[in-house]
Amino acid sequence: MKFIKNYQFSLVQKSQKIVLYLFLIILALGLFEALILSPQDYLQGDSVRIMYVHVPSAWISLGIFSLMASLSVMVIIFKNKVFFLVAKSLAPSGFIFSLVALVTGSIWGKPTWGTWWAWDARITSMLILCIFYLMYLIAWRIFENKDYVTKITSFIAILGFINIPIIKFSVDWWSTLHQPSSVNIFSETTIHSSMLIPLGIMTAAFALFSLLIFLMKYNTELIKIKNKGLDRL
Amino acid sequence: MYNKKVKLRALFLFLSIASIILIVFLVLKSLEENVVYFLSPTEIKNLNETTTEKIRVGGMVKDNSIQINSEKINFIITDFKNEINVIYSGIVPNLFQEGKGVVAEGILKDKNFFKAEKVLAKHDEKYIPPEVKASMGEE
Numbered sequence: 001m002k003f004i005k006n007y008q009f010s011l012v013q014k015s016q017k018i019v020l021y022l023f024l025i026i027l028a029l030g031l032f033e034a035l036i037l038s039p040q041d042y043l044q045g046d047s048v049r050i051m052y053v054h055v056p057s058a059w060i061s062l063g064i065f066s067l068m069a070s071l072s073v074m075v076i077i078f079k080n081k082v083f084f085l086v087a088k089s090l091a092p093s094g095f096i097f098s099l100v101a102l103v104t105g106s107i108w109g110k111p112t113w114g115t116w117w118a119w120d121a122r123i124t125s126m127l128i129l130c131i132f133y134l135m136y137l138i139a140w141r142i143f144e145n146k147d148y149v150t151k152i153t154s155f156i157a158i159l160g161f162i163n164i165p166i167i168k169f170s171v172d173w174w175s176t177l178h179q180p181s182s183v184n185i186f187s188e189t190t191i192h193s194s195m196l197i198p199l200g201i202m203t204a205a206f207a208l209f210s211l212l213i214f215l216m217k218y219n220t221e222l223i224k225i226k227n228k229g230l231d232r233l
Numbered sequence: 234m235y236n237k238k239v240k241l242r243a244l245f246l247f248l249s250i251a252s253i254i255l256i257v258f259l260v261l262k263s264l265e266e267n268v269v270y271f272l273s274p275t276e277i278k279n280l281n282e283t284t285t286e287k288i289r290v291g292g293m294v295k296d297n298s299i300q301i302n303s304e305k306i307n308f309i310i311t312d313f314k315n316e317i318n319v320i321y322s323g324i325v326p327n328l329f330q331e332g333k334g335v336v337a338e339g340i341l342k343d344k345n346f347f348k349a350e351k352v353l354a355k356h357d358e359k360y361i362p363p364e365v366k367a368s369m370g371e372e
Contacts, residue, residue, distance in 0.1 A: 040362065042363040076246055077242045112328055112354060112356050114328075114353045119270075120270035121268050121269075162257055174268050175270055177336055182358040191359075192361050192362055195362070
């Protein structure tokens with residue numbers, strides 16, 4: 001266990017605990033707000049509460065993919081050896097959240113729209129994001145050559161990033177079944193503050209969860225490198 | 234400054250991304266009519282020829298337009314410029330209401346008459362608690 005002395009290891013491992021406790025506290029607070037304190041919607045009733053899981057998941061899966069794409073640009077241009085490990089460690093939680101967004105959206109769609117699934121622009125582009133995550137994760141497993149796998153995965157991330165603005169603006173560019181965004185920076189936010197607060201807290205909780213999974217994955221990657229007897233990345 | 238290789242890699246990446254964005258843009262542009270999920274009554278009116286294929290019409294359910302008979306529901310979809318009569322027999326979603334969004338899937342009989350096989354409610358982007366909505370109505 002001599003690698004524990006290594007600065008990076010001890011930092012990654014110590015911060016895991018802090019992030020875990022912080023996540024549990026924020027999640028408890030967020031769930032209390034979302035399930036008990038926040039009101040029903042005048043039209044949707046209680047199914048509005050699905051939104052507190054659906055929207056943060058979608059935001060975070062988009063955010064993580066954007067982060068992975070920008071790191072991948074650095075990997076390809078500057079051949080940075082740390083960034084591809086960071087991008088690789090980010091991918092699993094992003095994938096899970098894109099899946100959660102699709103599934104909760106489907107569960108919300110049935111009582112609200114009257115259908116589980118619709119091939120509209122927003123939902124289809126979100127499915128494409130989910131597939132890109134899957135491609136990225138599978139590519140890491142099937143290619144053995146280290147230089148090659150770094151290039152392939154970085155290219156998948158950069159290619160998939162083109163989809164991100166399409167997801168974001170699909171509801172504005174085309175007529176879709178999915179409603180336009182309710183939380184806006186440049187125009188009026190159309191969600192009541194009593195529902196915006198739990199949404200914000202849940203987003204923070206999910207972000208912390210992603211950070212936690214990232215730290216665990218990153219730690220694993222560092223251990224793998226240590227076990228191979230390499231002293232640098 | 235960065236060496237020549239780094240600059241070349243940056244240029245290569247930039248060019249390949251730019252060309253892929255262009256391809257994606259052109260593909261989406263040419264597939265526009267497939268990407269849109271539904272047509273508005275105005276777009277139906279501007280169609281050159283009525284198709285017999287299954288299409289979707291979307292808009293608002295016009296106020297006081299829902300008529301429920303023993304086995305049929307009649308209502309009017311409007312985009313506040315043009316409107317279209319819809320006939321449907323089947324179960325409508327809970328959120329199907331007058332003054333709310335709707336998407337109907339079915340066959341266009343003519344430019345003013347649509348026979349729906351499926352009716353979906355379209356939710357808007359507003360999230361409001363019931364008490365707040367009630368006080369908004371009083372104003």
